Amino acid sequence: MQLHDHDHDLCLREALDRIQAVCHERGVKLTEVRRRILELIWTSHRAYGAYDLLDMLRAERGRVDPPTVYRALDFLLDQGFIHRVESLNAFIGCPLPDRSHSVQFFICDGCGTTLEAQDRGITQALERSAKAQGFQVEQKIVELRGRCAGCCTD
Amino acid sequence: MQLHDHDHDLCLREALDRIQAVCHERGVKLTEVRRRILELIWTSHRAYGAYDLLDMLRAERGRVDPPTVYRALDFLLDQGFIHRVESLNAFIGCPLPDRSHSVQFFICDGCGTTLEAQDRGITQALERSAKAQGFQVEQKIVELRGRCAGCCTD
DNA sequence: GAGGAAAATGTTATAATATAACCTTTGCGA
């Protein structure tokens, strides 16, 4: 995926449509707040902090308190529609909202772009290592910080 | 390394001796506060939050404020004597205090034990993936959450 | 050994991130 030059409006619309469909399948509700926060998260391919989202929401609807945002984030995380980026304390939309897959984030400290990858080689290496020591993995956090291709050449 | 049954006093003493030596080589100072916080971090093979350490320090010396702890942590991180565990907002001693190596953490959500590994296979898989997309890696964060061998059989 | 710069530490205040607890409203099936 080429994030530095793509039709992001389409990108966003496709993501929302997929998620809308998944919600219907699962019988869960993408309420107004949840949907709006999801859209805000999809503003770009950067990760947004809860308070960034809170500010954006306040800009459109006046008073909003933290629990409103955190509750929506909890829902979106539970459903696998977004991921939490641990090293940024921030949240990002998931392009493949099938629940709980093993992903890796490539986080550009230049432009903030955070790319989600699903590299089978990495996943296998992690699983091999865990197995070797009898560790039962529940969650794999892989976040590579650095500079994306676009920012290296700048 | 077998963390569930080892001579931890020895473990701690060896770590401190190594670090003492490295400080001398580098011409940096392991001052009283820094040394004590390092010892407190090495209390076990769990990761401790800054405020955990603050409380421990207060228990021994009365009033201590957050910057005291954070400054010592910054020094210890800079020197590579400890690592920050992103998904826990916590800190853990590094058994191999050579500056900046690629490590992985296996974090047991049962007992809290956090094992530092240096698996060449994982590191290579990460580097291969980054190279494939022209991403220049500065920092590799790998934290596997789950249950350690000891806690699986419990 | 006195002067002075740099490093370290002390102190105060506040920023940034996240959750607990309780109450009200909404949606929806019995």
Add this chain to the structure above:
DNA sequence: TCGCAAAGGTTATATTATAACATTTTCCTC
């Protein structure tokens, strides 16, 4: 339409981290 469960509103507070400035200590130079 009653009543429950889910969602959202509101208030308060917990947790993690840093900014800014004052003081002390270290240690080099003369």
